[in-house]
Amino acid sequence: MTQTIAAQATTIATFKSLKCKECGAEYEPKATHVCEFCFGPLEVAYDYDALRRTVTRETIQAGPNSIWRYRPFLPVATNNPIDVGTGMTPLVRANRLARRLGLKKLYIKNDAVNMPTLSFKDRVVSVALTRARELGFSTVSCASTGNLANSTAAIAAHAGLDCCVFIPADLEAGKVLGTLIYGPTVMAVQGNYDQVNRLCCEVANTHGWGFVNINLRPYYSEGSKTLGYEVIEQLGWELPDRIVAPLASGSLFTKIYKGFREFIEVGLVEEKHVRFSGAQAEGCSPIAQAFREERDFIKPVKPSTIAKSIAIGNPADGVYALEIARKTGGNIESVNDAEIVEGIKLLAETEGIFTETAGGTTVAVLKKLVEAGKIDPEETTVVYITGNGLKTQEAVQGYIGEPLTIEPKLESFERALERAQTLDRLEWQQVLV
Numbered sequence: 001m002t003q004t005i006a007a008q009a010t011t012i013a014t015f016k017s018l019k020c021k022e023c024g025a026e027y028e029p030k031a032t033h034v035c036e037f038c039f040g041p042l043e044v045a046y047d048y049d050a051l052r053r054t055v056t057r058e059t060i061q062a063g064p065n066s067i068w069r070y071r072p073f074l075p076v077a078t079n080n081p082i083d084v085g086t087g088m089t090p091l092v093r094a095n096r097l098a099r100r101l102g103l104k105k106l107y108i109k110n111d112a113v114n115m116p117t118l119s120f121k122d123r124v125v126s127v128a129l130t131r132a133r134e135l136g137f138s139t140v141s142c143a144s145t146g147n148l149a150n151s152t153a154a155i156a157a158h159a160g161l162d163c164c165v166f167i168p169a170d171l172e173a174g175k176v177l178g179t180l181i182y183g184p185t186v187m188a189v190q191g192n193y194d195q196v197n198r199l200c201c202e203v204a205n206t207h208g209w210g211f212v213n214i215n216l217r218p219y220y221s222e223g224s225k226t227l228g229y230e231v232i233e234q235l236g237w238e239l240p241d242r243i244v245a246p247l248a249s250g251s252l253f254t255k256i257y258k259g260f261r262e263f264i265e266v267g268l269v270e271e272k273h274v275r276f277s278g279a280q281a282e283g284c285s286p287i288a289q290a291f292r293e294e295r296d297f298i299k300p301v302k303p304s305t306i307a308k309s310i311a312i313g314n315p316a317d318g319v320y321a322l323e324i325a326r327k328t329g330g331n332i333e334s335v336n337d338a339e340i341v342e343g344i345k346l347l348a349e350t351e352g353i354f355t356e357t358a359g360g361t362t363v364a365v366l367k368k369l370v371e372a373g374k375i376d377p378e379e380t381t382v383v384y385i386t387g388n389g390l391k392t393q394e395a396v397q398g399y400i401g402e403p404l405t406i407e408p409k410l411e412s413f414e415r416a417l418e419r420a421q422t423l424d425r426l427e428w429q430q431v432l433v
């Protein structure tokens with residue numbers, strides 16, 4: 001009995017401090033995210049020597065079937081994290097999509113089926129709320145483009161934390177409903193995400209709440225590293241040659257990179273050169289524009305695209321994402337709304353995966369890069385699908401045909417079937433000419 005209590009009381013934290021990404025100043029791991037000296041962003045620093053000594057492939061494989069199998073690489077001090085089954089989503093060998101595009105070895109990392117709210121945001125929120133609880137917050141919050149609000153509300157409900165989330169007022173119905181159902185306070189702000197975020201920064205200063213992507217951002221963002229770890233483990237402890245991922249703030253992109261580097265650093269995977277390709281929607285592509293114009297700074301833009309979940313006009317980690325794309329020999333590309341819809345349909349028709357607009361953006365960028373000869377067909381390529389299409393149904397409405405309405409009679413069915421087959425043949429003839 002006493003032993004159990006003692007074990008629980010022992011801190012098992014493997015992280016030491018928060019460190020400024022710009023000047024290296026160190027801070028105690030509290031709820032803070034900006035350097036007091038240079039205003040650079042803070043990032044969690046770990047004791048990698050200790051991790052190298054204590055973590056092996058076997059200790060990871062013996063862990064839970066969720067992101068928490070990588071707990072020593074995550075910034076929480078409890079051995080009892082909030083585990084709602086987040087992570088360990090399928091890595092699917094996408095042969096039909098690969099053949100369509102002319103690639104040899106293509107994989108989809110499918111976070112469209114992540115738990116509990118069907119987007120990659122469940123990863124970052126599981127980590128942020130576990131840390132929020134450790135730091136003593138009773139109310140959690142976020143500035144969201146939709147998916148983050150879904151995750152924060154759901155996981156807060158599970159953990160018994162009070163929750164108030166902020167979203168732009170014009171979000172898709174599925175995203176709004178998928179937040180309200182968990183019973184948080186929802187503030188629909190009449191403005192775009194960047195305005196929502198600015199408001200939330202002020203609220204964070206005055207209300208003492210834990211904002212997962214503001215004052216808890218250093219912890220939150222570490223959750224995305226698990227998208228890197230899982231791919232390594234699911235490829236049989238190997239790195240791919242290339243990844244393609246969507247960019248909103250750029251955080252996810254930079255943290256997949258950090259995850260890969262960490263596993264190399266502690267000897268869990270052999271070093272390999274991985275190229276990083278990023279995807280943005282043309283209607284909100286400040287990072288792709290900077291890449292194209294060879295700038296090392298981001299010019300903020302006003303978003304206008306159907307890909308609302310990645311519509312951040314002033315991306316916090318934009319410059320770091322640029323740096324990674326450049327130094328790995330990757331690229332950052334954008335596609336328009338019509339291409340995004342085509343991307344959603346292409347993935348659905350070839351692989352049976354229904355993704356949201358962010359995933360449509362990523363698939364369309366993959367296609368564009370292959371067609372431009374910027375991806376070698378021999379490369380092992382992993383494409384990150386980060387959200388579920390059921391949440392953004394508006395985007396494809398009117399582009400996917402209609403069901404055939406028939407009478408409950410055999411002859412009505414036969415007539416409709418014949419019409420459908422004729423239409424199919426005509427479509428094929430059009431493709432062939």
Ligand SMILES: *Cc1c(COP(=O)(O)O)cnc(C)c1O
Nearest residue numbers: 147248249250251252358386387
């Ligand atoms: C938030 C989000 C992203 C990108 O997140 P960042 O880390 O801000 O770049 C990508 N896809 C989906 C579906 C998202 O909700």
